[in-house]
Amino acid sequence: MALVEEYDFIVCGAGTAGPAVAARLAEDPTLSILLIEAGQDNVNLENTQMKLSRGKFLGGSSAVNGTLMVRGMRQDYDDWEALGNPGWGSSQMWHYFNKSETFHSEPWFKEEEGAHGKSGPIHTSLHPNAPITEAMMKSFIEKGMPLVEDMFASGRTTVGVGHCARSVWQGERSTGAQYVRDSFDPEKRWRHVNLKKVFGHTVSRVILDDSMRAVGVETIIGDGGDKKVFRCKKEVILSLGSYSSPKTLLLSGVGPKEDLYEVGIRPQVDVPGVGKNLEDHLTVFLFYEVKQGYTSDHLFHGSNFDKAREEWRRSRTGTLSRSHFGAFAFTRLDERLRKHSLWNDELRKSQATTGRDPMGLLPNQPHVEYFTTERYAAPKHYANPPPEGKSAFANIIELFSPRSRGYVKLKTNDPKETPIIQHNWLSDPLDVLVYAEACKLGAEVALEGSGSKDLILGAWPPEDKHTEFRTLKEWEKYVRENATTCFHPSGTCKMGPDTDPGAVVDARLKVKGVEGLRIADCSIMPKLNNGHPQAVAYAIGEKCADMIKEDWKLEARTGARL
Numbered sequence: 001m002a003l004v005e006e007y008d009f010i011v012c013g014a015g016t017a018g019p020a021v022a023a024r025l026a027e028d029p030t031l032s033i034l035l036i037e038a039g040q041d042n043v044n045l046e047n048t049q050m051k052l053s054r055g056k057f058l059g060g061s062s063a064v065n066g067t068l069m070v071r072g073m074r075q076d077y078d079d080w081e082a083l084g085n086p087g088w089g090s091s092q093m094w095h096y097f098n099k100s101e102t103f104h105s106e107p108w109f110k111e112e113e114g115a116h117g118k119s120g121p122i123h124t125s126l127h128p129n130a131p132i133t134e135a136m137m138k139s140f141i142e143k144g145m146p147l148v149e150d151m152f153a154s155g156r157t158t159v160g161v162g163h164c165a166r167s168v169w170q171g172e173r174s175t176g177a178q179y180v181r182d183s184f185d186p187e188k189r190w191r192h193v194n195l196k197k198v199f200g201h202t203v204s205r206v207i208l209d210d211s212m213r214a215v216g217v218e219t220i221i222g223d224g225g226d227k228k229v230f231r232c233k234k235e236v237i238l239s240l241g242s243y244s245s246p247k248t249l250l251l252s253g254v255g256p257k258e259d260l261y262e263v264g265i266r267p268q269v270d271v272p273g274v275g276k277n278l279e280d281h282l283t284v285f286l287f288y289e290v291k292q293g294y295t296s297d298h299l300f301h302g303s304n305f306d307k308a309r310e311e312w313r314r315s316r317t318g319t320l321s322r323s324h325f326g327a328f329a330f331t332r333l334d335e336r337l338r339k340h341s342l343w344n345d346e347l348r349k350s351q352a353t354t355g356r357d358p359m360g361l362l363p364n365q366p367h368v369e370y371f372t373t374e375r376y377a378a379p380k381h382y383a384n385p386p387p388e389g390k391s392a393f394a395n396i397i398e399l400f401s402p403r404s405r406g407y408v409k410l411k412t413n414d415p416k417e418t419p420i421i422q423h424n425w426l427s428d429p430l431d432v433l434v435y436a437e438a439c440k441l442g443a444e445v446a447l448e449g450s451g452s453k454d455l456i457l458g459a460w461p462p463e464d465k466h467t468e469f470r471t472l473k474e475w476e477k478y479v480r481e482n483a484t485t486c487f488h489p490s491g492t493c494k495m496g497p498d499t500d501p502g503a504v505v506d507a508r509l510k511v512k513g514v515e516g517l518r519i520a521d522c523s524i525m526p527k528l529n530n531g532h533p534q535a536v537a538y539a540i541g542e543k544c545a546d547m548i549k550e551d552w553k554l555e556a557r558t559g560a561r562l
């Protein structure tokens with residue numbers, strides 16, 4: 001019989017949002033906090049190579065992501081609040097974005113007042129542009145996207161090109177681990193003595209008592225079958241990410257009752273929305289061959305990569321000290337879309353019912369983001385890095401506010417089994433239409449803009465031929481064949497009022513019908529932000545901790561950091 005440990009709060013998942021919740025709660029020295037992670041401590045991973053679509057170790061997805069800090073539009077969060085989630089509007093979210101961040105500016109950068117934090121655990125900085133980035137920025141400006149330098153932090157610019165902060169500083173990535181480890185301590189000691197972390201424990205279910213109160217969690221240790229129970233006096237918080245939080249709720253008997261019966265789990269609480277509403281951003285990479293000297297493709301040739309790695313190890317400088325993304329832009333596509341009857345028919349309907357466009361957006365929210373690479377860097381199915389003597393970069397097109405939704409569902413009642421993840425990307429024809437128009441415009445920027453047109457030698461690889469596309473049909477086919485995830489799953493435990501039958505948590509992030517159980521991660525997003533979600537995950541974790549402190553009246557005692 002395993003020994004039972006007991007804590008005030010148990011936070012499950014030491015990824016992006018989870019450490020923020022745990023560390024902020026641990027600021028109260030009278031509390032005991034447990035943080036459980038299925039993966040390992042990230043100090044053990046220095047020499048490991050991996051291809052992951054979610055991060056499974058301390059820091060979670062924040063430790064494998066592209067480091068981009070694109071918060072989205074203020075309107076995105078005002079929409080969350082208007083959906084019946086008081087306290088989640090833009091002013092509150094900007095407070096938490098800033099609370100999580102320490103921004104390191106540059107003399108050349110025009111920072112917007114109040115748009116950045118200066119003392120949070122996540123260190124962010126700007127990126128020195130490669131020549132191809134400067135060239136593409138010029139082309140974006142020429143194609144109607146004016147320069148607004150700090151637009152991705154301020155959230156007020158719908159159409160423009162700007163500089164995007166990265167969660168990188170002095171050549172080191174800043175991750176969720178920053179919350180629970182003092183990064184400046186050379187001995188890497190834990191920051192809080194009242195915060196215990198356990199690694200290699202996969203949370204298999206939340207334990208509910210007869211009154212539907214969460215009283216602890218059960219874990220599976222390592223790859224074996226041994227189980228352990230951790231009990232809590234106050235609350236359990238799930239921060240397991242958009243695939244795993246719904247899975248764990250379902251394994252605990254919280255979810256759509258028909259689905260639970262189907263896999264032999266006795267329903268405890270019928271919450272129909274668990275696992276539904278899976279939303280994600282897609283990306284299409286348009287690669288171009290460019291003249292030599294504008295990108296950092298030299299990295300792939302000869303011994304350059306080894307040299308760059310050595311430089312990074314020695315001094316945290318050089319090409320490998322920064323991510324490979326360059327220029328960033330937002331725009332809307334109204335004029336282009338008005339040429340299509342499919343769009344116009346849907347527009348009439350949506351304006352009559354919601355006052356929004358068919359993608360659910362207001363005029364101050366962009367349809368698409370463009371971001372470029374500074375060297376050949378791509379998901380697995382683009383597998384043609386340029387050989388020595390050739391260079392390529394991508395203009396990446398990211399579709400915002402897609403209409404298609406998927407789901408996460410249990411395959412069996414075995415916690416070790418991966419759930420069914422059905423994204424249903426591009427299942428709505430309007431997503432394909434808007435995406436094709438977005439790609440067409442992206443190609444025009446690169447091929448017609450005076451910054452880039454004379455540098456581009458053709459599509460990469462040459463047989464891709466997208467530089468020769470003339471019709472929207474060609475772009476639709478290209479989108480269907482090449483779109484791939486941007487790794488932004490969200491919404492599978494969405495937040496909403498009791499009047500929303502699909503809502504899983506309320507605005508205090510409490511799971512409906514269960515006491516003492518909250519969710520704090522990207523799964524609670526009622527609608528994916530028109531941006532990238534890591535800054536949002538930190539803000540959700542920060543806000544969750546504050547709400548717990550308020551609800552348990554812990555505020556007066558907090559602030560003592562050990």
Ligand SMILES: Cc1cc2nc3c(=O)[nH]c(=O)nc-3n(C[C@H](O)[C@H](O)[C@H](O)COP(=O)(O)OP(=O)(O)OC[C@H]3O[C@@H](n4cnc5c(N)ncnc54)[C@H](O)[C@@H]3O)c2cc1C
Nearest residue numbers: 013015016017038060061065066067068203521522532534
């Ligand atoms: C390759 C990639 C690139 C990305 N690029 C960007 C980017 O540039 N900018 C951006 O804003 N966003 C980016 N994202 C998205 C962003 O990183 C994620 O949306 C965000 O980090 C998710 O945070 P989370 O707290 O919801 O989940 P996660 O960070 O995934 O944390 C979940 C944690 O829970 C653990 N866990 C899961 N199940 C269990 C279990 N049963 N028991 C115990 N522990 C468990 C996991 O191991 C993980 O550590 C990217 C993501 C990926 C994967």
